[in-house]
Amino acid sequence: MTVSGTKNDHLLQLVTVRDWLRFAVSQMNRHHVHFGQGTDNAWDDAVFLVLRSLDLPIEQLNPFLDATLLPSERQQLLSAIEQRCEQHVPTAYIVSEAWLQGFKFRVSPDVLIPRSPIAELLLTSLEPWVSDAHAINCVADICTGSGCLAIMAALHFPNATVDATDISPAALAIAQQNIDDYGLNDQVHLHEGNLLDALPRGCAYDLIICNPPYVNQTSMDALPAEFLKEPNMALAGGDDGMFLVKQLLEKLSSYLNDDGFLLLEIGHERAHFEAAFPLLNPLWIDTMATEQNLLLIRADQLSS
DSSP states (O other): OOBTTBOHHHHTTOOBHHHHHHHHHHHHHHTTOOOOSSOSSHHHHHHHHHHHHTTOOTTOOGGGTTOBOOHHHHHHHHHHHHHHHTSOOOHHHHHTEEEETTEEEEOOTTSOOSOOTHHHHHTTTTTTTOSOGGGOOEEEEESOTTSHHHHHHHHHSTTOEEEEEESOHHHHHHHHHHHHHHTOTTTEEEEESSGGGGSOTTOOEEEEEEOOOOBOHHHHHTOOHHHHTSOGGGTBOOSSSOHHHHHHHHHGGGTEEEEEEEEEEOTTOHHHHHHHOTTOOOEEEOOSSOSSOEEEEEHHHHHO
16 A cells, blocks of 8 residues: 555654644645635644544644554554545545534545535524524535534524435435434434425424525536535536525525525626626625625515
């Protein structure tokens, strides 16, 4: 087994966690790996990969930097670094977990790696658009994937029942594991099916959140190898990225209560959204990490 032509015998010189972090960063740079799936640079990605491969806490690097690794641990790290660098597997899939705004979630290649900017807004219970988090009773999370946003919604709207939908049974299996981990089975309920059609009949929601597949075909064709490891159905939104967004908005008014609203992520597709829905005038919301990736649509805008 080799990494960039370096034989295993030479790897015996990599003794400590510090050594392996340096090696991981070098290999990532040499192989031109792409980031953006939980980390945005080689150092953070290497720290996450090395510490979690060794079952060490990611928030405590310094105490372990000069720890000497066992031969079996070195071999494990070598395998992980080769997956990351030679096969361009995202780190989250290698270690089977991802972190979003301080919350830990199980992941697999069956789900999109959690990174939605909606999570940042959920930390403040959607202030100022929601004046009282305890007054939110019904929430829906469409295209839930790993269940990360549904779980964060449940934690920040403590009185809400959260219905989460996805068309993928494999994704829902991961979401259920995450719901179990957070002890939210009484509050978060999973439904298999397409978009809003999977929701319980007759429900009117105070809030619907959705991070749908929205990447347009031109952008899909240019995605780095790491992003192609994610499920295509969680990314591809058709020629203009609006294929599923159109389906969502066609039925949305039937699922919101009179004061309800939709919080929708569309990435860098604002121009395509405005071309597809020229009569809508949504509120565009920026976060610390993104600009014009999120929009808010009120129920009264749909009815008019």
